[in-house]
Amino acid sequence: MKLSAPIFRLKRQAKLLARTERIQLAAALDRIARQEGYAAWSHLAHRQTANDPAQNILNALTPGDLVLLGARPGHGKTTLGLQLVLNAVSSGRTGCFFTLEMLNRDVLHTLRSLGADPDRVASSLVIDTSDDINADHIISIVRAAPSNALAVVDYLQLLDQKRSNPDLDTQVSALRNFARTSGQTIVLTSQIDRIFEAEGRSMPGLSDVRLPNPLDLSLFTKTCFLHEGEIEISKAA
Structure with missing residues (x-):
C-alpha cells in the first residue's frame, strides 16, 4: 500500500495534529495511520521497517564508495543521511x-526522532558540527575510525563556503582519493x-x-536521488 506522503512527513502531520487538537502524540499517530489505511501506527511503522530505504542504500554500497545523496529541500535527505x-x-x-x-x-x-538513544550509540558514533569541517578535517577524523566506517557529510555545497578552504573540486577529489585508498565509505x-x-x-x-x-x-562512484519518498540508486556515469 503506497503512503500518501513519506514517513517523515506523516510524523510531522501527527505532531501538528497532537498540538492543534491537544491529544497525545500516540493517538495522533494512530489517526494518521488510519487515514493511510492501517489499523494503527505500529502497523504502518512495520511497513517502513520491511522496506527500509536506508538499509537498501547501505546494501548497494561497497567499501571505498564516494556517494552523492541529492534531493530538494524538505524531502528528507539529511534525515536519511542520519x-x-x-x-x-x-x-x-x-x-x-x-x-x-x-x-x-x-x-x-x-536521532531521537528516529528512535535512537544518542548515549547508547555514542561509542560508535561521531557527531561533528564544528566550523572547521572541510575535506582535510573529515579525512583526519575518518582515518582514525576502524575500517569499513561510514561517513555522511551534510552538505556538499557548504564545504567551500569559507574562503580559507580549498575549492570544492579540490576537496571532493581529496575525499575520493581517501575513500578509494582507505576503503572507508563517504556520503555527501x-x-x-x-x-x-x-x-x-x-x-x-x-x-x-x-x-x-x-x-x-x-x-x-554512486548516486542516490530522493524525491517524494521515492529513491533511485545507481552507479555514477
Missing part, C-alpha cells in the same frame, strides 16, 4: 556525521537546483545538482 549512519552503527560499523547546517542539539533531536548530501521541480520530472539526476562552484561530478 538513518544511514544509525544503520551502519547498528550493524557494528563506526558512523560519522559531519554537518555545517545543523547544531549539535538539532542532530541529537533528529547535496542540494538540487529548483529548476528540477519546475520541469515536472519524477526524479533528479546529476545534471540537477546545484553547483555554485565548479565540480567534476564523475568523482562520485
